[in-house]
Amino acid sequence: MKTTNPADWKGILVVGEITNCRLQPVSHELVGKALQLKQDCPAAGEVSVVLIGSGIAAAGKEMQTSGADELILVDHSQCALFHNDLYAAILKNIIEARKPSVVLFPATARYQDLASMLGIRLDTGVAAHCVDIRINETGDILAVVPAFGGKVLGDILCPAHRPQMATAKPGIFRPGEAKPGHTAKVSAFDAGGVIAETMGKTRLVALDAASCAVPEGIPLEKAPVVVCGGWGMGSKENWQLLGELAGMLGGAVGCTRPAIDEGWMPDESSMIGTSGKVIRPKVYIGAALSGSSHHVCGMKDSDLIISINNDPQAAIFEVSDIRVVGDAKQVLSALIERIRTIRSA
Ligand SMILES: Cc1cc2nc3c(=O)[nH]c(=O)nc-3n(C[C@H](O)[C@H](O)[C@H](O)COP(=O)(O)OP(=O)(O)OC[C@H]3O[C@@H](n4cnc5c(N)ncnc54)[C@H](O)[C@@H]3O)c2cc1C
Incomplete structure (x- = not known):
C-alpha cells in the first residue's frame, strides 16, 4: 500500500x-x-x-x-x-x-x-x-x-x-x-x-x-509520595527502610536500574526513568542514587524533591529542593523513628 x-x-x-x-x-x-x-x-x-x-x-x-x-x-x-x-x-x-x-x-x-x-x-x-x-x-x-x-x-x-x-x-x-x-x-x-x-x-x-487481579498498593504513577532507592542502599535489608517510610507516608517505593539488577525490587514496574516510568508526585524522596540523566528524566517534574546522598557532589542534588548529605541508612532510620515518635505523642 x-x-x-x-x-x-x-x-x-x-x-x-x-x-x-x-x-x-x-x-x-x-x-x-x-x-x-x-x-x-x-x-x-x-x-x-x-x-x-x-x-x-x-x-x-x-x-x-x-x-x-x-x-x-x-x-x-x-x-x-x-x-x-x-x-x-x-x-x-x-x-x-x-x-x-x-x-x-x-x-x-x-x-x-x-x-x-x-x-x-x-x-x-x-x-x-x-x-x-x-x-x-x-x-x-x-x-x-x-x-x-x-x-x-x-x-x-x-x-x-x-x-x-x-x-x-x-x-x-x-x-x-x-x-x-x-x-x-x-x-x-x-x-x-x-x-x-x-x-x-x-x-x-x-x-x-x-x-x-488488581495489584496491591498504590500504583507508582498515582502515589502522592514516592520513596526511591538506588544502588547505594547496599543490601536488601537496608532496602526495607524505603518500604517502611513509604508506608508511613501513604506512598509507593520506586527504584533505579541497579536495584532491579540486585534483586531488591521484583521487576521493572517500579523503575523510574527513560526505560521506566515518568512520575510527578507531590514529594519525591531519593535515597542513595546518583541522579543519572536516565533516572532524572523520569522524576524531575516532582513538586518537591528531597535527596539523600553521602557524596556532596552527587548530580541528583542539582535537581533537588532539599539536599541531605549523609549515609542513607542512618538518615532514613532517623526519619522513620522521628515520624513514629511524633505520631505516638
Ligand atoms: C539505555 C539506558 C537506559 C536506562 N534507563 C534507566 C532508567 O529508566 N532508570 C534508571 O534508574 N536507570 C536507567 N539506566 C541506568 C542509568 O544510566 C544509571 O546507571 C542508574 O540510574 C544509576 O543508578 P543509581 O543512581 O542507583 O546508582 P549509582 O549511579 O551507582 O549511584 C549510587 C549513588 O549512591 C550514593 N551512595 C553510595 N552509598 C551511599 C550511602 N551509604 N548513603 C548515601 N548515598 C550513598 C553514591 O554516592 C552514588 O551517588 C539506563 C541506562 C541505559 C544505558
Missing part, C-alpha cells in the same frame, strides 16, 4: 491500552494530547480512540466521556491477551479503512512493539518515546524525542508518509479532563475476519483469572 499522499489522510487516532482487563491511564494521557493537537489545528480532524480486548464495555464507558469524538471497540474473546501479530493486523485494517493522519501509541513494552510492527506494515515512520508533540496549521506533526541519554532533543518529522505515528511513555502527557456532558460516538469493529486470517499460528486457549 502506498502511504505517500498526505492529503488523503485526516484525523487523530489514539490506540488505548487495556492490560489485565483494565484501561491504562496512559490512554487518557494520549487522548489529552490528541485533543490539544486538535485544538491547535482544527484542520487535523476528529479524535478517535480504538480499544482492543475482551469484555471491554467498562473500559469503553470510561473512555466515552474523555472528550474524544469517536470510540472504536474491538471486543473479542481472542483479543483477551495482547498478541502483537493479531493486534497489528486489526489496527492495520482500521487505519487503512479510516486513514487517520496521526496515530498515537503508548510507549509501553507491548504497545511500542505494536507501533514499530505497524510502522513497517504501513510503510511509514514511528517517532518513539516522544516527550512532546506539536502540530502545524496543515496538520503535520513535530515529535520531540530525547537522544544520547536525554542530553539532546531531536525533532522528528514525517512529511511524506501517512499515518504519522508517535509513541509516548505513561506520565509524559497530562490526562485530558473528563467531559461528563460529552459522549463519544461508539462503533464496533468486527475482528472475526482478521482473527480467522491471523490466528493460524497462535490461539488463545484459556486465560488465568489470577492475571486479572
Whole structure:
C-alpha cells in the first residue's frame, strides 16, 4: 500500500491500552494530547480512540466521556491477551479503512512493539518515546524525542508518509479532563475476519483469572509520595527502610536500574526513568542514587524533591529542593523513628 499522499489522510487516532482487563491511564494521557493537537489545528480532524480486548464495555464507558469524538471497540474473546501479530493486523485494517493522519501509541513494552510492527506494515515512520508533540496549521506533526541519554532533543518529522505515528511513555502527557456532558460516538469493529486470517499460528486457549487481579498498593504513577532507592542502599535489608517510610507516608517505593539488577525490587514496574516510568508526585524522596540523566528524566517534574546522598557532589542534588548529605541508612532510620515518635505523642 502506498502511504505517500498526505492529503488523503485526516484525523487523530489514539490506540488505548487495556492490560489485565483494565484501561491504562496512559490512554487518557494520549487522548489529552490528541485533543490539544486538535485544538491547535482544527484542520487535523476528529479524535478517535480504538480499544482492543475482551469484555471491554467498562473500559469503553470510561473512555466515552474523555472528550474524544469517536470510540472504536474491538471486543473479542481472542483479543483477551495482547498478541502483537493479531493486534497489528486489526489496527492495520482500521487505519487503512479510516486513514487517520496521526496515530498515537503508548510507549509501553507491548504497545511500542505494536507501533514499530505497524510502522513497517504501513510503510511509514514511528517517532518513539516522544516527550512532546506539536502540530502545524496543515496538520503535520513535530515529535520531540530525547537522544544520547536525554542530553539532546531531536525533532522528528514525517512529511511524506501517512499515518504519522508517535509513541509516548505513561506520565509524559497530562490526562485530558473528563467531559461528563460529552459522549463519544461508539462503533464496533468486527475482528472475526482478521482473527480467522491471523490466528493460524497462535490461539488463545484459556486465560488465568489470577492475571486479572488488581495489584496491591498504590500504583507508582498515582502515589502522592514516592520513596526511591538506588544502588547505594547496599543490601536488601537496608532496602526495607524505603518500604517502611513509604508506608508511613501513604506512598509507593520506586527504584533505579541497579536495584532491579540486585534483586531488591521484583521487576521493572517500579523503575523510574527513560526505560521506566515518568512520575510527578507531590514529594519525591531519593535515597542513595546518583541522579543519572536516565533516572532524572523520569522524576524531575516532582513538586518537591528531597535527596539523600553521602557524596556532596552527587548530580541528583542539582535537581533537588532539599539536599541531605549523609549515609542513607542512618538518615532514613532517623526519619522513620522521628515520624513514629511524633505520631505516638
Ligand atoms: C539505555 C539506558 C537506559 C536506562 N534507563 C534507566 C532508567 O529508566 N532508570 C534508571 O534508574 N536507570 C536507567 N539506566 C541506568 C542509568 O544510566 C544509571 O546507571 C542508574 O540510574 C544509576 O543508578 P543509581 O543512581 O542507583 O546508582 P549509582 O549511579 O551507582 O549511584 C549510587 C549513588 O549512591 C550514593 N551512595 C553510595 N552509598 C551511599 C550511602 N551509604 N548513603 C548515601 N548515598 C550513598 C553514591 O554516592 C552514588 O551517588 C539506563 C541506562 C541505559 C544505558
